[in-house]
Amino acid sequence: MANHALFRPQMTGPQPVAGEKIKRQDSPLLNASDGVFADRVFAWAILACAVIVLAILVLIVWQLVSRSQLSWHAFGWKFFWGQDWDPVNDHYGALPFVYGTLVSSLLALIIAIPLAVGVGVFTTEMCPRWLRGPLSFTTELLAAIPSVIYGLWAIFVLVPILRSYVQPFLAKTLGWTGLFEGPPYGIGMLAAGIILAIMIIPIISSITREVLAVVPQHQREAALALGATRWEMIRIGVLRNARAGIVGGIILGLGRALGETMAVTMVIGNRPEIAKSLFAPGYTMASVLANEFSEAAGDLYLSALIEIGLALFLVTIIVNALARFLVWSVTRGQPARARA
């Protein structure tokens, strides 16, 4: 890039003049005063921080791996296919949790993607200038709400609405699909999916906004000059150019949904069963850890929980890395800037 030269590290501090140079070489201690020493300390400190972060990561993985050995030896890969989660008989299969995590996250994505991308497109492309700031500010604020608050809100507001209006309606209209049948408790997979959707909308929409903002203005003009309507312009001149980044935002949202614990635990029903109906209660990997870890008696029980933790950890790391890469590939180091 052209402006690399600007960022080339420069020697700071006074430059020695010719005569002085010799004197300084004689007495290395004097060098400490010209700032080079401080620079070095700083560089080492930064490096140390980076190493510590990496070390923590490695340590976590190592802990999880070593402490889940017992369960791994007992069940092998079958651990992830087993449907029985039976602490009484000390037999563990994690499929209901894997299933619950995947289904609730996918449900969240299905609900959140159109809304979040829509909000992102609306804020960058359509809404009047004065509304842009407040709108993005408010969506961003949504991301700052602690998840236990979302959980509470879900219990007191969302669940009753689902129970008395949404679920009866869905059962009547779409019950034949088998996805919406059974008693409408309110609490269950559907509630978890909806609350997760609300929680990941801010992430997806702010990333969408960011990647749309770096689409060059000349792409919009190219489309308009061809006679594109506004929507066609957004489609071929904007969304198409930003799609990899938007997908990155979606995956980042998925990463958040997979690992989200508190709010989900509060509304999903916490029953380790696999049911086709979204009205039925379920359980997720994160929730079972939160709920059962403190009361897990027995080494195998604990080890099985840790193995779930390891799986969750690996999946979210991979998902996040993928997402960051996609977002990076679109913005490619350009600072997100407000569009002129």
Next chain:
Amino acid sequence: MGVGIRVENLNAWYGKTQALQDINLNVQANHATALIGPSGCGKSTFIRCLNRMHETTPEARVEGKVKIGEHDAYDGTSATKLRRRIGMVFQKPNPFPTMSIYENVAAGLKLNGYHDRKHLDEVVEKSLVSSALWEEVKDSIHKKSGASLSGGQQQRLCIARALAVEPEVLLMDEPCSALDPISTGKIEELIFELKAQYTIVIVTHNMQQAARVAEYTGFFLLGRLIEYGKTEKIFTNPSDKRTEDYITGRFG
């Protein structure tokens, strides 16, 4: 076939600043008309008023009359319909980077609702031939993306994209300013051939270029059209002192 353009009492603003004042001008059908003038004098603003791109800038405003052939551009009909009859080539080549060469050229046609494969194939080839790009890319129109071409090739791709919808008018805003002399030469030749079929309005800072490609030339200064007439006359015997000063390089 190209159509003429009539501009009457055209005024344009960005917010409160007026960028064009009382422009009156007749562009001849099937000829090339060059617009010259110092930076900031309103040339881009003027040609963006012809296809109503000016109004896509926030707070921009236009008054006056523009007739493209028989149609009044500002009579309340939709701007998108108007733009489909007018091709535009920008200063900086702006192909769609995620589309292949083929898709780039076909983009305008698809917007117009043409999806017949055979028809698209024909038009894409024809447009790339007329923009003198076909020979260089014919083996890779589906494989290569619009962004993978060189700057000069990208600009010819943009010309092909504009030509594919068979516009009546082709607007070019400094189409060669980002290009090397060889690509510039190619595009000038191209303009020379295209004006048999299209009405071309080209903005340029290069006076030799104006003299080479255009029969008519308009000189803008500070938002006004100072002089307009046959290119020969403007360059050899201008009637306005300011035009003379500009083309002899005494300012600007």
